[in-house]
Amino acid sequence: MPREIADPPNAEEVLRASEARLHEAQAVGRMGDWELDRDTGAMSWSPQLFRLFERSSAQGTPDLNEALGYYSLESVEHTRAAFWEAIDFGARQELEQTVLLPSGARRYHATTIVPVKDLRGRVYKLYGTTQDITERKLAEQELRRQTFEIEDLYQNAPCGYYSLDADGMIIRINDTQLRWLGYAREEVVGRMRAYELFCPASRALFGQVFRRFKKTGLMHNMDMELLRKDGSSMPVLLSSTAIFDAQGEFVASRTVLSDNSDRKQLELERAAHATRLAELSRHMVDVQENERRKFAAELHDHTSPNLAALQLTLTNLAHALPAPVHAELEPLLDDAQALLLDTTTGIRDICTNLRPATLDYAGLIPAVQDYAQQFRQRTGIAVHLDTTNFTMQLPSNVQSLLFRITQEALTNCAKHAHARNVRIHLENCDTRLLMEIADDGIGFDPRHLGESGTAPGLGLITMKERAEFAGGTFALTSGPRTGTGIRVSFDLQAGEFRKQPRPARSPANERTANTRST
Structure with missing residues (x-):
C-alpha cells in the first residue's frame, strides 16, 4: 500500500515559524529590532524591544523623540546625533547607552543603526537592533574597578616595587619608589639597571647576589642602601622572587623594598643607649671600687692602731701582774690574745675582700x-x-x-x-x-x-x-x-x-x- 506524502508547508507557515525562532533568539540574547521611517518618523518595535524598555504593547510603539526619553541625559544627545549621522551620511552607527527604565532600574544597551537607501542612494529608512548589555557592562565596570585598585595598590603602596629583566634592566617600577628616588619614570624604565639605584657598597653586594638569584629565584630581607637622585641615601630592606618560563629560564624579577630608615634609626639609638649604659656601668664599677678602697682604708686606719695598742696593752698587763695573779688569770689572758688575733685576721680579710692594698x-x-x-x-x-x-x-x-x-x-x-x-x-x-x-x-x-x-x-x-x-x-x-x-x-x-x-x-x-x- 503506498505511503501517504504530507503536503509541504505553505509560505505563511514558514514565515510564522521563522518569526518564532527569531523571537526566541532575541529573547535569549535580550535583543530587539526596530525600524524608523525617515519621512513619517514612524517606528516599529519587535516584542522583545517592548520588554527591554518595560513598555506595554498597549501603549503602542513610540516615535523617536518618545523613545529617546528612556535614555539618561548623557546618552540622549549621543543617540540623537548617531541617528542623524546615519540619515544624513548613510553611515552605519554603533553606540552604547544608559537607559533609565520606568521601574527605576538602570540598564545599559548597545544599539546598531543600519541605513537603508533607495535606488537614488537616499536614506529612506533606518533599521537596527538594541541589545541589553547590562551584565557585560557591570562586569567591565567591576573589572576596571579591580584593575584600578590593583594598579593603585602597586603604584602607591607604602613600599617600593620594581621588576628586572635577565640583564638587570628595570622594566617596571612603582610611583612610591620613584618618589623615594626622585626620578621620573622615563628616566628609569628601560634606561637604568638595578645596581645604579644603590650606593657603592650595596652595588657590590647586589652584583654578587643577582647572579645567584637568577638561578635560585629568591632573595630575602637584604639590607641595602638606595642612592637618590640628589645623592642622599636611604636604607631599605629588599626581598625578591623570580619568574621563570616553561624551560626554567629567568624571565623577570618581582622585587619589594621597604623603608628601613626607622629601624636603622632605632638601631643607632639603641647602640648609643647601650654605649651610654656601658659607660654608666663602668662608672658605677669605678665608683664601687673607689668606695671599697675608701672603706677598706678607713677600716684599716681606724682599727689597726687600736688593735695593735690593745695587743701591746695586754702584753704589758700580763708582764705587770704578780706571778700568783698571772698564773690565775693566764687562761683569760690567752683567750683575750686569741680573740684579738682572730679579730685582726678577720679585719685583714675584710679589707682584702673590699680592696686589697696590694x-x-x-x-x-x-x-x-x-x-x-x-x-x-x-x-x-x-x-x-x-x-x-x-x-x-x-x-x-x-x-x-x-x-x-x-x-x-x-x-x-x-x-x-x-x-x-x-x-x-x-x-x-x-x-x-x-x-x-x-x-x-x-x-x-x-x-x-x-x-x-x-x-x-x-x-x-x-x-x-x-x-x-x-x-x-x-x-x-x-x-x-x-x-x-x-x-x-x-x-x-x-x-x-x-x-x-x-x-x-x-x-x-x-x-x-x-x-x-x-
Missing part, C-alpha cells in the same frame, strides 16, 4: 697571688698562677675588673666545685688580652643553670656583666665531672693597654713569678 701599690699579679694564698689557707684548694706570656701594663680599672672576676671565680669554686686545684692563666698577644680560670671540680651542665633545684648562677652573671661592660667577652665551659672554666678576653687594639718590659724582681714583686702554686 692591688694599688703592686698591681694585679701580686694582688691575685696574695688572695690565692689566703684562699688556700681558708679552703685547702691550691691555686696555680701562670703569667709566662703576660707583658702588659694594665689601667687600674682593668686590673680591678680582672681581680674581681678572679675573686668571684674562686668563691664559686669554693662553694660549688669540690675542686682540689684551680689554674689561673693570664697572657697577651699582639691583639688580645686573655685570662682563663679553670678548676678540676665536679662541673655542671650550663643548660640547667638557673633551673629549679640548681644554683642560681649569680656569680657567673656578675662575671659576665663585668667583662661585657668593660668591652670584653666572657665564655663559660663546663660539664659533669669535667670541671669548669671561664675565659675572659679583651681587644687590645683600642689602645687602652701598652706593652712594658717585665718588672725586675724585688722583695715587693718577688711573688709575681711566671708560674707559681699557692
Whole structure:
C-alpha cells in the first residue's frame, strides 16, 4: 500500500515559524529590532524591544523623540546625533547607552543603526537592533574597578616595587619608589639597571647576589642602601622572587623594598643607649671600687692602731701582774690574745675582700697571688698562677675588673666545685688580652643553670656583666665531672693597654713569678 506524502508547508507557515525562532533568539540574547521611517518618523518595535524598555504593547510603539526619553541625559544627545549621522551620511552607527527604565532600574544597551537607501542612494529608512548589555557592562565596570585598585595598590603602596629583566634592566617600577628616588619614570624604565639605584657598597653586594638569584629565584630581607637622585641615601630592606618560563629560564624579577630608615634609626639609638649604659656601668664599677678602697682604708686606719695598742696593752698587763695573779688569770689572758688575733685576721680579710692594698701599690699579679694564698689557707684548694706570656701594663680599672672576676671565680669554686686545684692563666698577644680560670671540680651542665633545684648562677652573671661592660667577652665551659672554666678576653687594639718590659724582681714583686702554686 503506498505511503501517504504530507503536503509541504505553505509560505505563511514558514514565515510564522521563522518569526518564532527569531523571537526566541532575541529573547535569549535580550535583543530587539526596530525600524524608523525617515519621512513619517514612524517606528516599529519587535516584542522583545517592548520588554527591554518595560513598555506595554498597549501603549503602542513610540516615535523617536518618545523613545529617546528612556535614555539618561548623557546618552540622549549621543543617540540623537548617531541617528542623524546615519540619515544624513548613510553611515552605519554603533553606540552604547544608559537607559533609565520606568521601574527605576538602570540598564545599559548597545544599539546598531543600519541605513537603508533607495535606488537614488537616499536614506529612506533606518533599521537596527538594541541589545541589553547590562551584565557585560557591570562586569567591565567591576573589572576596571579591580584593575584600578590593583594598579593603585602597586603604584602607591607604602613600599617600593620594581621588576628586572635577565640583564638587570628595570622594566617596571612603582610611583612610591620613584618618589623615594626622585626620578621620573622615563628616566628609569628601560634606561637604568638595578645596581645604579644603590650606593657603592650595596652595588657590590647586589652584583654578587643577582647572579645567584637568577638561578635560585629568591632573595630575602637584604639590607641595602638606595642612592637618590640628589645623592642622599636611604636604607631599605629588599626581598625578591623570580619568574621563570616553561624551560626554567629567568624571565623577570618581582622585587619589594621597604623603608628601613626607622629601624636603622632605632638601631643607632639603641647602640648609643647601650654605649651610654656601658659607660654608666663602668662608672658605677669605678665608683664601687673607689668606695671599697675608701672603706677598706678607713677600716684599716681606724682599727689597726687600736688593735695593735690593745695587743701591746695586754702584753704589758700580763708582764705587770704578780706571778700568783698571772698564773690565775693566764687562761683569760690567752683567750683575750686569741680573740684579738682572730679579730685582726678577720679585719685583714675584710679589707682584702673590699680592696686589697696590694692591688694599688703592686698591681694585679701580686694582688691575685696574695688572695690565692689566703684562699688556700681558708679552703685547702691550691691555686696555680701562670703569667709566662703576660707583658702588659694594665689601667687600674682593668686590673680591678680582672681581680674581681678572679675573686668571684674562686668563691664559686669554693662553694660549688669540690675542686682540689684551680689554674689561673693570664697572657697577651699582639691583639688580645686573655685570662682563663679553670678548676678540676665536679662541673655542671650550663643548660640547667638557673633551673629549679640548681644554683642560681649569680656569680657567673656578675662575671659576665663585668667583662661585657668593660668591652670584653666572657665564655663559660663546663660539664659533669669535667670541671669548669671561664675565659675572659679583651681587644687590645683600642689602645687602652701598652706593652712594658717585665718588672725586675724585688722583695715587693718577688711573688709575681711566671708560674707559681699557692
